[in-house]
Amino acid sequence: MRKRCLEVVYRLAKKNKDVVFVGSDLGVGALDELKKELPGQWLMEGISEQHIVGMAAGMAMSGKIVYFNTIATFMTRRCFEQNIVDLGMSKAKVRLLGSGGGLVYAPLGPTHLAFDDIAIMRAIPNMTIVAPADAEEMERAMLASELWDGPIYVRVAKGGDPVVSKTEHGFALGKAILHKQAGDVLLVTTGIMLNRALDAAKLLEAEGISCGILHVHTVKPFDAEALVAVARDAKAVVSLEEHTVLGGLGSAVAETLLEAGLERAPHFKRLGVPDCFPDEYGSQNSLLEKYGLNAAQIAASAKALLSRSEVKC
Amino acid sequence: MEIDYAKEGKEARQTIIEMVIAAQRGHVGSAFSLIEILLVLYKGGILKVDPKNPHWPERDRMILSKGHGCLALYPILCDLGFFPREELMLYCRPKGILGGHPEHLKVPGVEASTGALGHGLSIGIGMALAARMNGHKHRVFVILGDGECDEGSIWEGALHASKHALDSLTVLVDYNRQQSYSDVSEVLPLEPFAEKWRAFGFSVDEVDMDHPDRLHALLLKPVAGRPRVVICHTVKGKGVSFIERNLQWHHKAKLTELEIENIFNELEI
Numbered sequence: 001m002r003k004r005c006l007e008v009v010y011r012l013a014k015k016n017k018d019v020v021f022v023g024s025d026l027g028v029g030a031l032d033e034l035k036k037e038l039p040g041q042w043l044m045e046g047i048s049e050q051h052i053v054g055m056a057a058g059m060a061m062s063g064k065i066v067y068f069n070t071i072a073t074f075m076t077r078r079c080f081e082q083n084i085v086d087l088g089m090s091k092a093k094v095r096l097l098g099s100g101g102g103l104v105y106a107p108l109g110p111t112h113l114a115f116d117d118i119a120i121m122r123a124i125p126n127m128t129i130v131a132p133a134d135a136e137e138m139e140r141a142m143l144a145s146e147l148w149d150g151p152i153y154v155r156v157a158k159g160g161d162p163v164v165s166k167t168e169h170g171f172a173l174g175k176a177i178l179h180k181q182a183g184d185v186l187l188v189t190t191g192i193m194l195n196r197a198l199d200a201a202k203l204l205e206a207e208g209i210s211c212g213i214l215h216v217h218t219v220k221p222f223d224a225e226a227l228v229a230v231a232r233d234a235k236a237v238v239s240l241e242e243h244t245v246l247g248g249l250g251s252a253v254a255e256t257l258l259e260a261g262l263e264r265a266p267h268f269k270r271l272g273v274p275d276c277f278p279d280e281y282g283s284q285n286s287l288l289e290k291y292g293l294n295a296a297q298i299a300a301s302a303k304a305l306l307s308r309s310e311v312k313c
Numbered sequence: 314m315e316i317d318y319a320k321e322g323k324e325a326r327q328t329i330i331e332m333v334i335a336a337q338r339g340h341v342g343s344a345f346s347l348i349e350i351l352l353v354l355y356k357g358g359i360l361k362v363d364p365k366n367p368h369w370p371e372r373d374r375m376i377l378s379k380g381h382g383c384l385a386l387y388p389i390l391c392d393l394g395f396f397p398r399e400e401l402m403l404y405c406r407p408k409g410i411l412g413g414h415p416e417h418l419k420v421p422g423v424e425a426s427t428g429a430l431g432h433g434l435s436i437g438i439g440m441a442l443a444a445r446m447n448g449h450k451h452r453v454f455v456i457l458g459d460g461e462c463d464e465g466s467i468w469e470g471a472l473h474a475s476k477h478a479l480d481s482l483t484v485l486v487d488y489n490r491q492q493s494y495s496d497v498s499e500v501l502p503l504e505p506f507a508e509k510w511r512a513f514g515f516s517v518d519e520v521d522m523d524h525p526d527r528l529h530a531l532l533l534k535p536v537a538g539r540p541r542v543v544i545c546h547t548v549k550g551k552g553v554s555f556i557e558r559n560l561q562w563h564h565k566a567k568l569t570e571l572e573i574e575n576i577f578n579e580l581e582i
Contacts, residue, residue: 020446041446045473046473048473050431050435050469051435051469051470051473052435054432054434054438054439054466054470055435055442055473056439057425057436057439058435058436058437058439058440058441058442059439059440059442060439061425061439062439062443062444062447063370063443064443064446082435085427085429085432086425086426086432086435086436089416089418089426091418
């Protein structure tokens, strides 16, 4: 997904001379073709995130569209004030491409685990937050980013996630995609959780439980209208995120559903990382499993939630 | 351009006090410290700006990184015609555009929103780099406070300005040697200050701001191949005897009748 993300930056830069790429201290060869062909639009500026975000804002105030790539934790946590003041307050056209969003860097420990990035960025007015499901959706999001106003945080997952997004669904920043019409259960996803949700839906349907999926690639601005439209027919809604359950997708879903005041409000559960620092290494998959986010676990949680609803009835 | 700095300085200080009386807010000492620096830039003809066209792409940029000094900037921008005079007396009012820290999406002539310290240098570097990419020749000026140089991001920026040999960039440090709590030398010593900037690859000048024309002369001489810093030796609260070097006036904004009378007596032209 990161490879595709940077490929699109290259294509945008070739097309638009105002597109500038900035890396911090990326791996050797990062966007070498851009460096060779358009050296004036390529910068590698060192391990100085506070400076880079400010610099990117200054460039954006002079008409540039800046794509800044580094590890997600460093560009959200280290330079939070720059993100607020220099990007949010200024509505600067800076695109923060956060590598390793979620639990990707499991072996590296909590300093590198971006399990709070969405909550952090969501608190910033004018900030758009996008978490694509796969390389194809990343491409669509990146192409849309060129003309979008204000700053964008793009959560970049590792490479090789299965491609499950579909061209025919189209893509517009801020518009959630209904992958499957809601049934008794509605799974709400962002990022790579879409592929887990599709597998979980198959398991549920094998047991005769109808399951819809709403994929929220843009967590902010949140597509409340789309959620309310499908959630009103569901008995159980489960949000899935590779992120703390505080302040991310689950919070946005909860806030929206409660404020919607639905006549028959569905039961609701947030699946994600509880309020803790992940205390194991291992792999992205092993951590996802620890927090109940593999397909079987998701299906089981949905069933349990649904049974509460049936007891109530 | 011949400027009567003494007269202009007193007028700006009078306006600032009128604004503070109305709003009962503001950093008087910090603003009084840097008035002469701003007069040199804006009224001395150093900055190429057009108040009628504040977004002219090839204008020079001036970023007041020590945003809490904005009381000094507002009257000067107003004098040049960036916004109407009525705005000055709406300072810190709900519907006014002039806040306790300047916001560039609100105030014509303000290039960046500052107030959180340690941001302006990096923004200025971005503007200077963008200008180079666009083939523009304009200059970028960034005013830092000395206390602001406690921030690590300033020194990140200094490394980068030097890496890119940004000779269109001029950093002006308002070096009054005092910050909110106490003397800079007590809170976090900066000396040897000029040597630090030199070590970071800057061309370094120092100027006594009792003689603003010396800063003016310095800024007319270009520096090639590297960024420059001018360490401006200033006095916090300059212009009124009992405000000068008096740390109470970093935040003090509720003035007694007697203080007001004494201030205007000293600022009489």
